[in-house]
Each structure stands twice: as structure tokens, then as C-alpha cells.
Amino acid sequence: MKKNSSVDLATLIIRIAFGVMYLAHGLTKLLVFTPSGTAAYFTSLGFPALLGYLVIAFEIGGGILLLAGFFTRLIALLAVIEMITISQIHSVNGWTFSNPGGGWEYPAFMAFIALALMFLGSGKLKLNRLFHHNDFNNN
Template identity: 65%
Template sequence: MKNNQIDFAALALRIALGVMFVAHGLTKLFVFTPAGTAAYFALLGLPAIVAYGTIAFEIIGGAFLIFGLFTRIIALLTVIQMIVIALVHSANGWSFGNPGGGWEYPAFMALTALALFFIGAGKFSVCGLRNR
């Protein structure tokens, strides 16, 4: 029973994190546009190429998480990305609802991704089904 609980927890974490990432990536792609996202990243002092990589990572990495592909790698990269984002937003205070966004949301996402890194994809994933 306990193994099934861990596998269901992994599934829930993968879907939650994956959907959030795909949604944020698609927002950057279709609402803010790649050029607008790159301009915003430039205001933060980041190279424009980072914006394009972020959009691709959020959409592709999010889809990979949903299906359970390369879960630990994507989760670890997510932890790194979210820590960087939390640092970028740290001057804006705790609440992500603050002007400029705070660091609460990226910190939560980093911890969620870290939990997924430790749990792994679980058996309810493409990798888990392949291994059966």
C-alpha cells in the first residue's frame, strides 16, 4: 500500500508542477510573446537568450513532467530555476502579489520540485510503465 501512496504522490506532484510550468511557458509564448519576455528579462539584467530558453524549458520540461520523462533531471533543473527566480524577486518581499512579485511562489515551486526530485517519477509514468 505504501508504494502505491508514494506513486500517487509522485503522479500528483508531476501533474501539478508540469501543468504550472506549461501554463507559464505558454503565457510567455502567447501573451507576453517571446520578444516581450526577452525585453523583461533584459530589464532584469539577463541576456535575451535566457528568455527563449526559459520558454522552451517551461513548455517542454512541463510536458516531460506530466508524462514522467526525465523527471529527476527536470525537477533538479526546476529547483535551480526557481531558486534563481526567488532571488530575482527577493527584493520585492515575500508575497508574490506584491508589485514586481515576491519570492513566495518560486520558493514553493522550488520545494515542490525538490520533493519530486527525491520521490522520482513513480510507476504511473512513461518511465515507470517502460520499466514494468
């Protein structure tokens, strides 16, 4: 396998894994915690309730866009900001996410994965290549 092919395949794997996780977290907030429950949790943290709804939309929409390979760098940048914020919120609970209230290990890991995607972009293996669409990723 050529080096470029390996990088494109690795980028695809990271993008799909992150997209699936993002989509799953958004769907969990939508279907399990419910939008009003998510908004109430955000309010309990001192954020406006509206942010809870926006996060649900971002995680579901962003997950779908990542899976397709659209706007990967932008989604990844916003995800880095979100995951760093979540890491700070959970930092009082300790390192491991299995701690009561969840620790900061998992969101910190997700922040680093998002940061890698921000630098990698979508890679060549993406849906918009099938349609000859060129987003701002330039790859």
C-alpha cells in the first residue's frame, strides 16, 4: 500500500469512528435524556438551556457530516472546543470517565482525535468526491 493510500485509509477510519461516536452521543441526548432533559442538565451547569438543544443538533448533524466527509475541518474545530469545555466541566470528577459524574479522560481523548481530524481534513475517501464537490478541505 502506498503511503498516500495508507494516510487516506487512516483518515477515513478516524473520521468514521469519530463521526459514529458523535452521532451516538447526539442521539443519546435526543432519545434517552430527551431534549428537555439535556437542556435542564445544561442549565444545572450554568449554561443557557438553548445550548443543550444546539449541542444535540451539532452532534447529530456533525456526526452525519463527518461520516460523509463534508466540512470535516470545521466540524473538528468546533468539536475540539466542545470537548475541551466538557473536559473542564468533568475535571472535578477525576481522571476516569467511569468515576461518579464522569471524569475528563474520555472528552480529552475525543478532543485530541478532533484535533487530528482538524489537521487531516476529510481525506480522499469521502462522499463529496463522488459528486465532484470540493469543500474548503482541499483534499
